[in-house]
Amino acid sequence: MTGVSDLPEDLLIALLRQRGLTLDAGRAAALRPLAESLLGRLARIAGTLPRDAAPPPAGVLEDRAP
Amino acid sequence: MTEDAFCFLSGAELGRRIARREASPVEAARACLSRVDRLNAKLGAFLTVTADRALAEAATAEREIAAGRSRGPLHGVPMALKDIFDTAGVRTTAGSKILAENVPVRDAAVVERLRAAGLVLLGKTNMHEFAFGTTNDNPHYGPARNPWDLERSPGGSSGGSAAALAAGLCTVSLGTDTGGSIRIPAGACGVTGLKPTLGRASRRGVAPLAWSFDTVGPMARAVEDLALLMNVIAGPDAEDEWCAVRPAEDFARDLERGAGGLTLGVPHEWFFEGVEPGVEAAVREAIALLEREGARRVDVALPGMAGAYTAHHAILAAEASAFHGPWLRERADDYGGDVRRGLELGQLVAAADYVNARRVQAIVRATFRAALVVADVLVTPCLPQAPLRVGEPMSREPEAAWNRLLTPVNLAGYPAISMPCGFDGAGMPVGLQIIGRPFEEALVLRAARACERAREWHTRRPPV
Numbered sequence: 001m002t003g004v005s006d007l008p009e010d011l012l013i014a015l016l017r018q019r020g021l022t023l024d025a026g027r028a029a030a031l032r033p034l035a036e037s038l039l040g041r042l043a044r045i046a047g048t049l050p051r052d053a054a055p056p057p058a059g060v061l062e063d064r065a066p
Numbered sequence: 067m068t069e070d071a072f073c074f075l076s077g078a079e080l081g082r083r084i085a086r087r088e089a090s091p092v093e094a095a096r097a098c099l100s101r102v103d104r105l106n107a108k109l110g111a112f113l114t115v116t117a118d119r120a121l122a123e124a125a126t127a128e129r130e131i132a133a134g135r136s137r138g139p140l141h142g143v144p145m146a147l148k149d150i151f152d153t154a155g156v157r158t159t160a161g162s163k164i165l166a167e168n169v170p171v172r173d174a175a176v177v178e179r180l181r182a183a184g185l186v187l188l189g190k191t192n193m194h195e196f197a198f199g200t201t202n203d204n205p206h207y208g209p210a211r212n213p214w215d216l217e218r219s220p221g222g223s224s225g226g227s228a229a230a231l232a233a234g235l236c237t238v239s240l241g242t243d244t245g246g247s248i249r250i251p252a253g254a255c256g257v258t259g260l261k262p263t264l265g266r267a268s269r270r271g272v273a274p275l276a277w278s279f280d281t282v283g284p285m286a287r288a289v290e291d292l293a294l295l296m297n298v299i300a301g302p303d304a305e306d307e308w309c310a311v312r313p314a315e316d317f318a319r320d321l322e323r324g325a326g327g328l329t330l331g332v333p334h335e336w337f338f339e340g341v342e343p344g345v346e347a348a349v350r351e352a353i354a355l356l357e358r359e360g361a362r363r364v365d366v367a368l369p370g371m372a373g374a375y376t377a378h379h380a381i382l383a384a385e386a387s388a389f390h391g392p393w394l395r396e397r398a399d400d401y402g403g404d405v406r407r408g409l410e411l412g413q414l415v416a417a418a419d420y421v422n423a424r425r426v427q428a429i430v431r432a433t434f435r436a437a438l439v440v441a442d443v444l445v446t447p448c449l450p451q452a453p454l455r456v457g458e459p460m461s462r463e464p465e466a467a468w469n470r471l472l473t474p475v476n477l478a479g480y481p482a483i484s485m486p487c488g489f490d491g492a493g494m495p496v497g498l499q500i501i502g503r504p505f506e507e508a509l510v511l512r513a514a515r516a517c518e519r520a521r522e523w524h525t526r527r528p529p530v
Contacts, residue, residue, distance in 0.1 A: 012414075019413050020395045031407055034462060035414050038383070041376040041464070042419045045426060048373075055424035056431060061264060061310070061479050061504050 007035050072097035073234035074527060076288035077143045077295075080237055084131060084142040091124040091131070091142030094237070095186050098144045102188065102235050105530055110210045111220075111230040113149050114157050115189040120144065123186045130184070139294050141184030146236035148224045149190035150197055151177050152271035160273040161193040161223070163206045163400045164393055174271025175306065176240060176282055176299045183298045188236050192226030195405045197242055197275045198386055199223060200250050200460050200469050205402035209456050212255060213528035214494055218453040221254035223247040227285050228255035233530050238295060239285040244275045245382055246472030248283045249484035253448035253497025256486040256526065258514070259285040260292045263504045264479035265310040267296075268303035276385035277308070278427075279378070279476045287524055289485065289515040293318035296507060310505070317508050325516035326360030328509075331441025336371040337471050341450040344490030349447045352487035352498045355520050356445070356513070366437040366444065370430060374474035375464040377426035381477075384420050387412025404459065427477050434478040438503045443513050446471055448484040448497030471499065481507045485514045486523040495523075 009028035012035060016023045023031070072080070072094050083089035099117050106112050127142035147153065150160050152170035159165045173181065181187075192210040194202050202210040202225030210225040212218040213233040220229040224241030228251030231239055241248040243261035252259030260283045267282040274280055284295035296317040303309040332353060338346060357363055387394070387409045394401070394409050401409070415423075437444060449468055454460060461467050475482045480501055487498035498517065502510035518524055 016410060016413060019391075021410065021413065022398065023410065027407070027410070030403075031410055034407065034411050037463065038376065038379060038411060039414065039419070041373075042380055042415070042422065045373050045376060046418070046422045049422060049425050050429075053425045053429055055421060056428040 007032055007039070069097040069100055070234065073101055074287070075237065077140055077238040077286060077291040078288065081139045081141065081143050085136060087131070091127040091186060092121060094142065095120045095124040095144050095188065098188055098236055101233070105233055105235060108211065108216060108530060109213060109229050109233055110192050110208045111226045111233065111235055112146065112189045113159060113192050113207055113226065116156055116187055120186050120188045127184050127186060137182065137184030140238070140298065143185050144188050144237045145180060145185045146188050146191045146227060146230050146239045147177065148193050148227050148239070148241045150193060150242055150273050151240060153177055153187065153190065156190065158190065160197065161195045161204050161207065164397055166206070170271070172271065175268035175303050177271065179298050180240070185238070191230055191239065194223035194225065195402050196273065196390070197223040197244060197247055198405045198408055200246060201454055202226065202251070203457055211456060212453055213530045214256065217455055218494070219254065219456055219458070221251035221453060224285065225251045228252055228257050228259070231255065231257045231285060231287055232528050234527070238291050240295070240299070241283060241285045242272060243281045243283055243476065244279045245378060245476055246469035248285060249448050249472050249482060249497065249499060250469055252285060252484040254453040254495065256495030256523070256528070257285060257287050258289055258292055258483065258485045258524065259283065260296065260483045260507065260510070261475070261481060262296065262300065262507050263310070263481045265308050266505070266507070267299045268306040268309045270303055270306045274389050276382040278381055278385060289511055289518050290318065290321060292483070293321055293511050312505060315508070317511060320508050320512040321515045323512055324359060325356045325513060328361040328443065328513055329441045330356055330361050330363045331366035331437050331444040332363055333368040333444065333446060334365045336368060337446035340465060341447050342452065342490065345447050345450060345496050348488030348490065348496035349498055352517055353445055356517055359516050359520055364441055366441055368433055368437055370433060371474050372464040373426050374430045374477050375467065375470050377423035377430070378473040378477040379462065380415050380419055380423040381427070383408055383412035384415040430474055431478045434480055443510060444501040446499045446501070448472065448499040452490055452492055452494045475501055480504055481510055483510050483514050485518060487517065488523055
């Protein structure tokens with residue numbers, strides 16, 4: 001979904017159906033602004049990340065169990 | 067000793083009196099249970115009360131202490147556990163309808179440790195459904211309410227624990243913090259709560275919300291109690307690969323060293339933006355107080371916190387949705403509306419979004435690391451505003467969410483405490499957040515104790 005900032009409700013219903021979930025029109029309408037906001041912000045972040053930014057190493061903090 | 071006197075003692079002080087045989091574990095448990103009887107209908111703090119079992123455990127503690135077999139400084143002290151911790155033979159719902167009949171056969175690892183230390187289980191506390199929310203408006207069991215104003219939320223997700231502590235229904239408690247779920251209710255209810263470093267305590271037997279952030283931590287009315295509880299629950303667990311391999315340590319060792327020599331980092335962006343004036347005034351006064359106690363203040367830069375909030379939300383929603391996927395497909399109607407919506411949202415986070423959020427995590431961790439090179443601890447408000455009204459939804463927008471000052475710390479994995487530092491103009495508690503370096507909880511607790519002993523906001527009682 002990266003880059004998507006306009007999500008018609010029928011698209012949301014279809015996307016969730018692909019994942020085995022049932023979403024009626026009312027629930028899709030409630031979900032839509034949340035999805036547009038979060039996914040839009042994630043898309044903007046993706047455009048600003050330094051190219052050399054990598055995820056943190058597995059194990060997270062320095063003395064985590066292997 | 068009167069019932070109230072028992073119920074509002076700190077765990078450390080009650081434990082000392084029990085050890086000296088000046089207080090009885092059975093009397094202490096009875097006093098708390100009596101307040102639960104009188105007040106729980108108003109507060110909705112407990113989901114399950116284990117009165118008979120508590121009195122039996124308290125009697126056992128009393129006999130052991132009389133026979134000279136002390137299990138430590140919290141032996142015989144009454145506790146309540148967030149209903150997310152497995153308790154053998156005691157219903158554990160995680161605040162959900164889906165687990166309404168769940169009775170574990172084994173205690174969570176931290177519960178095993180608390181029992182071995184002789185604490186007495188009074189019951190299980192209310193929480194936001196599956197810990198996926200910050201208000202504790204639970205559609206299945208009713209809301210928990212804030213003892214300072216019953217029309218307001220106690221915060222969540224560990225809201226029942228905070229309400230129970232503030233109202234004297236228990237002496238100590240345990241919560242979990244994935245996106246502020248210990249610090250939010252601690253701040254909203256005027257109690258103390260510590261989110262330790264990610265991995266400090268075992269999560270075996272704790273219902274997951276998001277593996278990358280889930281952290282078990284203590285809640286109490288006094289900083290000393292947090293240290294004593296950390297002494298019990300922290301340490302390696304071979305059954306939890308996320309658990310740090312560091313050996314146990316004494317978290318109370320530096321509590322009374324005061325603020326002298328500490329450098330407080332005060333962020334000049336994000337953490338004070340949009341904060342209600344009454345909250346900011348109380349937090350600034352607490353910082354000034356620590357300076358008067360000998361701490362040095364420096365301004366620090368913590369850029370990128372709006373992105374941190376978004377990255378945390380994406381990772382949390384995706385991981386929670388992965389865990390709940392099977393139930394979401396088969397029992398979607400058994401979820402409350404807000405939790406179901408959050409899980410559906412998590413299904414929409416693509417793999418690339420998730421990885422990018424993890425890349426933000428690395429940057430945010432480096433940002434906190436740099437700030438904590440020039441400062442020993444960072445000091446910020448806990449909540450930017452007074453607690454929400456019961457039923458009022460929380461915004462998920464970075465600039466408006468009431469956990470927006472907290473989730474960047476979860477993303478970094480660093481330890482942080484919330485402690486009371488005053489009251490706003492409406493008489494609601496204000497929480498101070500103190501953030502430390504990884505595995506430096508003892509330093510965070512020292513700074514918190516220095517603030518606590520100077521003003522004693524923690525001794526105020528709510529009007530219930």
